[in-house]
Amino acid sequence: MKLLTRSEEILLLAVWRLQDEAYGVTIRDQVADVTGKKLSFGALFVSLDRLIRKGHLKSSMSDPLPVRGGRKRKMYELTDKGRVALCEIRKVERAMWKGISEAALEVSS
Amino acid sequence: MKLLTRSEEILLLAVWRLQDEAYGVTIRDQVADVTGKKLSFGALFVSLDRLIRKGHLKSSMSDPLPVRGGRKRKMYELTDKGRVALCEIRKVERAMWKGISEAALEVSS
DNA sequence: ATATTTTTCCTACAACGTATAACAAATCGT
DNA sequence: ACGATTTGTTATACGTTGTAGGAAAAATAT
Numbered sequence A, B: 001m002k003l004l005t006r007s008e009e010i011l012l013l014a015v016w017r018l019q020d021e022a023y024g025v026t027i028r029d030q031v032a033d034v035t036g037k038k039l040s041f042g043a044l045f046v047s048l049d050r051l052i053r054k055g056h057l058k059s060s061m062s063d064p065l066p067v068r069g070g071r072k073r074k075m076y077e078l079t080d081k082g083r084v085a086l087c088e089i090r091k092v093e094r095a096m097w098k099g100i101s102e103a104a105l106e107v108s109s
Numbered sequence C: 001a002t003a004t005t006t007t008t009c010c011t012a013c014a015a016c017g018t019a020t021a022a023c024a025a026a027t028c029g030t
Numbered sequence D: 001a002c003g004a005t006t007t008g009t010t011a012t013a014c015g016t017t018g019t020a021g022g023a024a025a026a027a028t029a030t
Helices: A006-021 A024-035 A041-053 A080-097 B006-021 B024-035 B041-053 B080-097
Strands: A057-061 A074-078 B057-061 B074-078
Touching: A006 A024, A006 A041, A006 A057, A006 A074, A006 A080, A006 B006, A006 B080, A024 A041, A024 B080, A041 A057, A074 A080, A080 B006, A080 B024, A080 B080, B006 B024, B006 B041, B006 B057, B006 B074, B006 B080, B024 B041, B041 B057, B074 B080
Parallel strands: none
Antiparallel strands: A057 A074, B057 B074
16 A cells, blocks of 8 residues: 655645646645645646556646637546545544644643 | 655654654554554664754664663654654645545545 | 747656665573 | 574665756737
């Protein structure tokens, strides 16, 4: 059972949240909003490609939009395998943090 | 703000749980128990070393134990920086998963 | 046509994850 | 005492993941 890495988790959840609005720009913004992490597009697309190769995501090209620079978008979607992987990592996270409150971790001194 | 990787999170939490019992063997077992992940010692120590270099852990050598093979142990302990990093990643996880139930991810078909 | 905007792709490299094997230090048995 | 056994750590090597910078593509605007 191979667990998702942090980045994989972040990206898959971003795609899930965006539903059918998920493409490069929105994903990057979603990630920044939720985690504070600012990815370059280079970094982003490489990771998304790897997730596709692993079968956690699938993609399809949209039609061009009738606005300036409105070229085709690569839309991403979670696969069943991706959903299962998210469920699994969530279970592991719960197990890891079970019984640990943030308070218990506060710096005491 | 640099987030903890999955492995870092796993190891830091294992050390935290073990309190003053945290050394190679117990950490490896703890990780296996909680996450199902079976690490080789080689993998484990490399990662622990990196966490020390980053200041998330500190270590000290114990006295030898009066039992067969009871050589000195390298005991690990969370630093304040490590605790803070755990709190931060916990917050990000909460934000990421906010409003997402496992049920919503279940494969529908 | 050429410029501008939006979006994606290519490439290269640093950082992380992991296994195998070697090394070290304690006790045990004779 | 000293080789065998047990427990624990270190060294090394390599595949995978994470990340940035800049080139390329595809649309509209002038």
